[in-house]
Amino acid sequence: MKDALGTVQSVLVLGGTSEIALATVRALVAERTRTVVLAVRDPERLRQEEAALRAAGAETVELVPFDALDFSSHAAFVDETFDRHGDFDLVLLAFGVLGDQAVAERDARHACEVVQTNFTGAVSVTVPLVARLRAQGHGALAFLSSVAAERARKANYVYGASKAGLDAFAQGLGDSLHGSGVHVMVVRPGFVHTKMTEGMKPAPFATTPDEVAQAIVAGLRRDDHTVWAPAILRAVMAVLRHLPRAVFRRIPG
Numbered sequence: 001m002k003d004a005l006g007t008v009q010s011v012l013v014l015g016g017t018s019e020i021a022l023a024t025v026r027a028l029v030a031e032r033t034r035t036v037v038l039a040v041r042d043p044e045r046l047r048q049e050e051a052a053l054r055a056a057g058a059e060t061v062e063l064v065p066f067d068a069l070d071f072s073s074h075a076a077f078v079d080e081t082f083d084r085h086g087d088f089d090l091v092l093l094a095f096g097v098l099g100d101q102a103v104a105e106r107d108a109r110h111a112c113e114v115v116q117t118n119f120t121g122a123v124s125v126t127v128p129l130v131a132r133l134r135a136q137g138h139g140a141l142a143f144l145s146s147v148a149a150e151r152a153r154k155a156n157y158v159y160g161a162s163k164a165g166l167d168a169f170a171q172g173l174g175d176s177l178h179g180s181g182v183h184v185m186v187v188r189p190g191f192v193h194t195k196m197t198e199g200m201k202p203a204p205f206a207t208t209p210d211e212v213a214q215a216i217v218a219g220l221r222r223d224d225h226t227v228w229a230p231a232i233l234r235a236v237m238a239v240l241r242h243l244p245r246a247v248f249r250r251i252p253g
């Protein structure tokens with residue numbers, strides 16, 4: 001359960017090597033979160049981070065194997081993780097791949113891998129997650145969507161479509177859980193300097209994992225249903241969303 005100051009006590013992260021997710025977990029531990037479970041493809045890669053989180057005050061840090069594309073493992077993964085820890089105040093879905101748009105346009109397998117990771121994988125693991133969260137009757141489920149979900153651009157429409165699917169799923173889920181005690185938050189960052197965007201030209205209003213983490217933590221405290229990072233992107237995307245197609249398609253990649 002959240003403590004008296006509204007801080008989450010326990011967090012489960014899916015895609016625990018994500019730089020945005022790790023910055024969020026560090027910010028939460030600094031605010032007294034005590035149980036951290038990082039679900040990742042290769043737990044060995046996070047041994048240093050595990051030690052750092054313990055040193056920062058986390059009492060329990062667990063690294064567990066998880067692959068968003070291994071759909072058949074998701075139900076057992078969720079049940080075993082919740083059975084071991086009792087309940088979670090926050091589940092953060094952070095995994096995702098940007099993919100290579102040029103490759104995706106000629107290689108259906110690559111395009112499908114982007115969609116299956118970002119959308120189908122998220123749906124597959126969320127269904128059993130929701131069953132456990134409903135049963136415990138409290139907690140937040142946060143999804144790392146993207147501004148790319150707001151309107152698909154020709155430069156990355158496969159990724160944009162996968163995030164649009166995820167975003168719509170999360171919004172509908174949030175409404176369906178209203179009154180259940182379980183809160184859904186959709187996070188829409190713009191360009192964030194992480195390994196995902198390494199070597200790319202920063203977009204306007206580019207930000208850092210720490211700034212996105214602060215926006216997520218503040219959003220959790222307020223029970224926001226949508227978090228833009230940075231906040232100005234809400235207004236920017238409201239304009240971009242309604243630009244005529246002939247104008248929108250000329251916006252450079």
Ligand SMILES: NC(=O)c1ccc[n+]([C@@H]2O[C@H](COP(=O)([O-])OP(=O)(O)OC[C@H]3O[C@@H](n4cnc5c(N)ncnc54)[C@H](OP(=O)(O)O)[C@@H]3O)[C@@H](O)[C@H]2O)c1
Nearest residue numbers: 017018019020041067068094095096144146191192194196
């Ligand atoms: N960076 C941006 O500009 C930006 C903007 C908007 C939204 N986002 C979204 O924010 C989230 C976090 O991204 P990030 O910027 O923190 O990038 P990141 O550091 O590259 O994190 C992406 C994470 O997804 C994990 N992942 C990929 N495929 C997976 C799979 N099949 N199973 C399990 N985990 C998998 C990666 O794990 P491995 O370490 O095993 O590869 C990695 O930890 C993503 O959903 C991304 O789409 C990012």
